[in-house]
Amino acid sequence: MTEHYPLQNLSVRPEVVTSIQTKLNKFRQLTAARKARKNTPTPTPTSDVYVPKYDESCKRTLSNEHDNYKWTDVVQNPRKAIVGEEALLIHPSEPYIRVRPFFQGRFNITRQNSWQMNLSCIHQIFEYVCTQKLRIPSKNLKEYSAALVIPDLFDRKELKAMITLLFSELNFKSLLLIQESVCATYGAGLSTACVVDVGGYKTSVCCVEDGCCLPDTRVWLGVGGEHLTGLLQWLLAQPYRPHFPTPLLSDPRFHDLSNPQTHAIFTKMKESLCHMNMSDTKYRSFDFKVRERAQPTTLFRIHLLDPLLLSPLAFFYPRVFENLESTTDVVSSVDAEDIMFEESFWTESSQKTESDPSGSSLTEEQRRAVSALDEAIITSIQQTGRPELMKKLSSHIVIVGGSSEVVGLKEELESRLA
Numbered sequence: 001m002t003e004h005y006p007l008q009n010l011s012v013r014p015e016v017v018t019s020i021q022t023k024l025n026k027f028r029q030l031t032a033a034r035k036a037r038k039n040t041p042t043p044t045p046t047s048d049v050y051v052p053k054y055d056e057s058c059k060r061t062l063s064n065e066h067d068n069y070k071w072t073d074v075v076q077n078p079r080k081a082i083v084g085e086e087a088l089l090i091h092p093s094e095p096y097i098r099v100r101p102f103f104q105g106r107f108n109i110t111r112q113n114s115w116q117m118n119l120s121c122i123h124q125i126f127e128y129v130c131t132q133k134l135r136i137p138s139k140n141l142k143e144y145s146a147a148l149v150i151p152d153l154f155d156r157k158e159l160k161a162m163i164t165l166l167f168s169e170l171n172f173k174s175l176l177l178i179q180e181s182v183c184a185t186y187g188a189g190l191s192t193a194c195v196v197d198v199g200g201y202k203t204s205v206c207c208v209e210d211g212c213c214l215p216d217t218r219v220w221l222g223v224g225g226e227h228l229t230g231l232l233q234w235l236l237a238q239p240y241r242p243h244f245p246t247p248l249l250s251d252p253r254f255h256d257l258s259n260p261q262t263h264a265i266f267t268k269m270k271e272s273l274c275h276m277n278m279s280d281t282k283y284r285s286f287d288f289k290v291r292e293r294a295q296p297t298t299l300f301r302i303h304l305l306d307p308l309l310l311s312p313l314a315f316f317y318p319r320v321f322e323n324l325e326s327t328t329d330v331v332s333s334v335d336a337e338d339i340m341f342e343e344s345f346w347t348e349s350s351q352k353t354e355s356d357p358s359g360s361s362l363t364e365e366q367r368r369a370v371s372a373l374d375e376a377i378i379t380s381i382q383q384t385g386r387p388e389l390m391k392k393l394s395s396h397i398v399i400v401g402g403s404s405e406v407v408g409l410k411e412e413l414e415s416r417l418a
Helices: 014-037 115-133 138-143 156-169 180-188 225-236 260-273 306-310 343-355 364-369 373-382 387-394 409-417
Strands: 060-066 145-150 174-179 193-198 203-209 219-221 284-290 296-304 397-400
Touching: 014 306, 115 138, 115 156, 145 156, 145 180, 156 174, 174 180, 180 193, 180 203, 180 397, 193 373, 193 387, 203 373, 219 373, 225 260, 225 306, 260 284, 296 306, 373 387, 373 409, 397 409
Parallel strands: 145 174, 193 397
Antiparallel strands: 060 296, 193 203, 203 219, 284 296
């Protein structure tokens, strides 16, 4: 099993992590002093230095539980292409290549993944969903219409390829195109709002007025939930902070997020434990299993404190990552042909995608100043230039996306935007 993980070369700046840690400790000291003046009982902070001492004693082998992990059977049932959760459960020793067709809202075109290969994968996914999940035979798709949700910032060549795929290869009867921010406002029951989409590999901000995206307000940040996963893995694997037991630290799989088992462990840890409550000084326990074929399953328990808070703070300190743009590895390609829609609108959007990879009409100086999620929201709203609309947008901020579920993110944003 081989895979080109998009964030394989993600690099973290230790000095920025140290700076965030210092600010966090100072905040805790001020909070403790404030509570002391009010004679409020304050729990004794649990130092992150002492947490790893629990690890080795909590490791044990479950000798009566062998690997019952439901690996995808590709020996008895070989298939040319495997889609969805089954693809994630292919054992690493099997001769398959795992492909992610989309990255940061665009086609994931890399040296390992060509344009035609990417389109073929998207076709396989669409066909699998229609036939296996929706139970619609391929021959009957011509009787159905499709709704395609597209990014606020799109590549015209990619959009044209998607339309061709849905019409010519899947044979849908008709197609509705709707931008993701507009779709989010409809789902929230609003016609005007500032939409913050916190995705896996990127975060985008766009203002919508009366059901239409405002092009000048679109801001794109190259930080998403997968960056938080990568930072969490980096924090836990540091030699001076050995949260993982020694056998795992010496295992190269646990330093490689392209390994599906490793990625699943850190993703579950992030989703279940990460938070933004800076006054929380209680450590949390996390149990996970390491499985091997035909071998006993090993259970580990680790105790965590600061890494659970430091990793989601990357939304507000993206400088913790080095060269975010260089980690995308996406080949940009734009088609000059027109698509049969409102030409002025689509041409304008395409030109902004060509000239501005960040996707906004901001100047270079303004774009450099946008270095955090709260600053991106403020900048997007201010780009409208109308006080009444700015006031309305400020009171209607819609946060969507799977990575927006971090506990305390909404409260932290409210505090910073107040």
